[in-house]
Ligand SMILES: Nc1nc2c(ncn2[C@@H]2O[C@H](COP(=O)(O)OP(=O)(O)OP(=O)(O)O)[C@@H](O)[C@H]2O)c(=O)[nH]1
């Protein structure tokens with residue numbers, strides 16, 4: 001949950017990267033860590049296994065300048081995508097102000113994307129929130145693999161599978177090359193801040 | 205598509221999926237490739253191709269098995285644990301006691317029981333935290349193993365002179381309840397006349413005999429009525445004894461209208477930081493909040509009347 005520190009005029013918000021195992025959540029954060037040096041305000045921490053699978057979470061703190069006269073501090077997290085880490089996933093999701101859903105464009109991962117979105121839906125519901133309420137952005141990752149002749153789903157197909165009801169902004173990306181990574185984050189941040197602003201105004 | 209390009213395609217997919225850790229998908233492609241070769245006669249280097257494929261299949265089968273067998277529980281480094289305490293301790297205020305307690309609870313939630321235990325044990329020396337700490341020690345033991353350890357530790361508390369008689373009785377009932385649920389046959393010593401006890405203090409006297417557990421959130425399952433099949437999870441904002449207070453957002457308007465004082469909720473799920481249990485309750489109060497940041501939302505009190 002966002003923390004407003006009135007005295008220091010600081011807002012701290014939390015964006016969580018969610019998605020099925022191996023879809024590229026950690027790779028997104030790694031790219032951000034490398035490419036947004038100026039905004040990154042601390043070490044990226046990954047708690048993972050030897051095979052690079054996220055075990056608990058990745059964490060990356062950033063400072064993204066002033067909004068509404070307040071310094072905005074951003075905490076990026078990834079959840080572990082593997083099914084068996086469901087309770088950790090739920091813990092890390094708690095209090096998210098914004099969410100990036102990273103979907104895997106590989107045709108062989110079609111069902112896993114849908115299951116993970118459903119899992120997100122259920123977890124948010126359990127916190128009395130919802131995929132329809134929370135600031136959410138979609139990312140269709142691994143688009144670079146098309147050039148290598150690997151069967152990918154078309155964007156139209158993915159929109160139909162994952163975004164036909166949500167209708168949130170969606171970005172094609174390749175976390176490996178960095179394409180679309182910054183755009184995804186910026187849009188999510190924009191939506192998150194907008195929603196926090198609304199919340200703040202309501203509570204004034 | 206001719207055979208060669210089909211095969212190349214399958215092998216390429218197998219290779220990429222494998223390199224991304226998608227072992228099942230990779231195996232699937234290599235097995236398809238194997239089948240294709242087996243079904244086709246007249247392939248020149250058939251035997252060596254098959255040998256290569258079975259090596260690949262072996263490798264990825266082992267890799268997949270290794271991933272499957274990695275236990276969900278894992279130990280973090282001390283540094284990582286520190287970070288978890290910093291990031292996931294939801295402490296409502298800057299009071300050092302509650303920061304310490306929330307920090308240790310965060311560790312327990314992430315399965316870091318050993319360190320959590322050590323921190324809770326340290327809190328035993330502080331009177332204001334003693335009972336909370338003791339209960340969390342019991343919970344950690346229950347989560348880690350069958351609870352025999354908890355019984356042993358309770359026995360030590362009996363001899364320690366740290367707790368008042370009332371606190372010991374309370375802890376005994378608390379532990380008994382959990383141990384029984386696990387089906388363990390343990391006789392828990394009762395505090396007797398000879399048991400060294402601390403003087404009862406204000407903190408000790410605050411214990412509600414009926415207190416069940418510290419509940420952090422609950423799920424209401426609607427089994428009948430217009431919301432049949434639906435569920436709603438709510439964070440507990442306050443708990444006194446067996447009455448929990450919840451905040452319901454004004455967005456849940458329709459559900460709120462159905463939750464009136466006196467309504468009995470049969471199918472509740474309670475989440476305490478470590479254990480999850482089921483029970484029932486009755487709505488004992490409902491109030492609309494008409495000032496402050498939560499204006500428009502409702503606060504709901506539920507009296508827990510039964511827990512399994
Ligand atoms: N070609 C390509 N590979 C990618 C891309 N994004 C991620 N990968 C690869 O996919 C694999 C998994 O990436 P991670 O970032 O670890 O995936 P994750 O979503 O964090 O996975 P979990 O932690 O298990 O949930 C790695 O081998 C990455 O190099 C991409 O855009 N293109």
Ligand SMILES: [Mg+2]
Nearest residue numbers: 025026053054
């Ligand atoms: Mg990861």
